[in-house]
Amino acid sequence: MAPILKISGLSKVYDSGFTALKSVDLEIDKGEIFALLGPNGAGKTTLISIICGLVSPSGGTVVADGHDVIRDYRAARAMIGLVPQELTTDSFETVWATVSFSRGLFGKPKNPAHIEKVLKALSLYDKRDSKVMTLSGGMKRRVLIAKALAHEPEILFLDEPTAGVDVELRRDMWNVVRELRDGGVTIILTTHYIEEAEEMADRVGIINKGELMLVEDKAELMRKLGRKQLRLTLHEPLGALPEALADHGLELGKDGTEIVYTYDSQGERTGITTLLSDLSQNGIRFKDLDTSQSTLEEIFVNLVRNQQ
Structure with missing residues (x-):
């Protein structure tokens, strides 16, 4: 048409x-x-x-x-x-x-x-x-x-x-x-x-x-452009992230009681699966998790800022 x-x-x-x-x-x-x-x-x-x-x-x-x-x-x-x-x-x-x-x-x-x-x-x-x-x-x-x-x-x-x-x-x-x-x-x-x-x-x-x-x-x-985040609330706070997890680009937040993992849609399945496996191998347990995705506003602001 x-x-x-x-x-x-x-x-x-x-x-x-x-x-x-x-x-x-x-x-x-x-x-x-x-x-x-x-x-x-x-x-x-x-x-x-x-x-x-x-x-x-x-x-x-x-x-x-x-x-x-x-x-x-x-x-x-x-x-x-x-x-x-x-x-x-x-x-x-x-x-x-x-x-x-x-x-x-x-x-x-x-x-x-x-x-x-x-x-x-x-x-x-x-x-x-x-x-x-x-x-x-x-x-x-x-x-x-x-x-x-x-x-x-x-x-x-x-x-x-x-x-x-x-x-x-x-x-x-x-x-x-x-x-x-x-x-x-x-x-x-x-x-x-x-x-x-x-x-x-x-x-x-x-x-x-x-x-x-x-x-x-x-x-x-x-x-394609939206950023996703996985937030894991830990059973016990961490003073620092183990070196073995460095490749995941994790952030430690809320006084060490939360791990934040940022990823895109393409790497969603393999990235999260590998992360959870590595957390388990390093003895890090979590009691809750939450996911979020960037809004259209965040995508818009980033695109316009990059053109300036």
């Missing part, structure tokens, strides 16, 4: 000489949730703005479901919904009016049933006659999503969708995003909440200094 979004050699150099994007190549499949991660100034918003027709590229192409965003911009733009970072809404309009107006901007005929469906999905239907200015910050952000969905796009961009939203509402919005994906909408999100990407994304892209450093299936990324 052809990707619903194909980006080839995309670059952007501003008049000041600043290079915001450096020959970005990316393909996104229909019906996936793709998380684009990167520090401030990495190029995330520039990339989204070019795809959505808000910024002109310096080079390269973007094709949305077969439509070039430059040559066939009307058809391409109709495929795309954008939820920006900023809370820009028609404050004096009602929720129903502002969402309906957004649909009309794309030349779509009136469809009250669709507007009702969107508002109910976002828990906004009870507020349909309320002026946007009277809503809380979290509700206003839901209105932005409703406006982006009003014209029934196939691709939805969420630029920091839960910024300034409390934890409970953030999780509610995660559920909304999953339901949209299950309904066939392709979701591309940028976020500073890396647990958001870890919770929701199918694939992850990391961008820094205008370059797409990697694109990887989330589970595979964590398998």
Whole structure:
């Protein structure tokens, strides 16, 4: 199946000489949730703005479901919904009016049933006659999503969708995003909440200094780059680790009552089996063990730090 979004050699150099994007190549499949991660100034918003027709590229192409965003911009733009970072809404309009107006901007005929469906999905239907200015910050952000969905796009961009939203509402919005994906909408999100990407994304892209450093299936990324640790709580504290265990790269912690073994996925089976055997041969007994794995945030921070 052809990707619903194909980006080839995309670059952007501003008049000041600043290079915001450096020959970005990316393909996104229909019906996936793709998380684009990167520090401030990495190029995330520039990339989204070019795809959505808000910024002109310096080079390269973007094709949305077969439509070039430059040559066939009307058809391409109709495929795309954008939820920006900023809370820009028609404050004096009602929720129903502002969402309906957004649909009309794309030349779509009136469809009250669709507007009702969107508002109910976002828990906004009870507020349909309320002026946007009277809503809380979290509700206003839901209105932005409703406006982006009003014209029934196939691709939805969420630029920091839960910024300034409390934890409970953030999780509610995660559920909304999953339901949209299950309904066939392709979701591309940028976020500073890396647990958001870890919770929701199918694939992850990391961008820094205008370059797409990697694109990887989330589970595979964590398998390949994630660090794992085995912590063994000892029956009796050790003053030092025996020389015979030096090859394992162990650390002694908690006043000698804990041994920490760090390993990657490739060496998991043989490494742990050999370690436990060597511990037994050296008369070291443990009463408890615990394992942990690095988070996506730790992987992200290490990748970005290594590029600096």
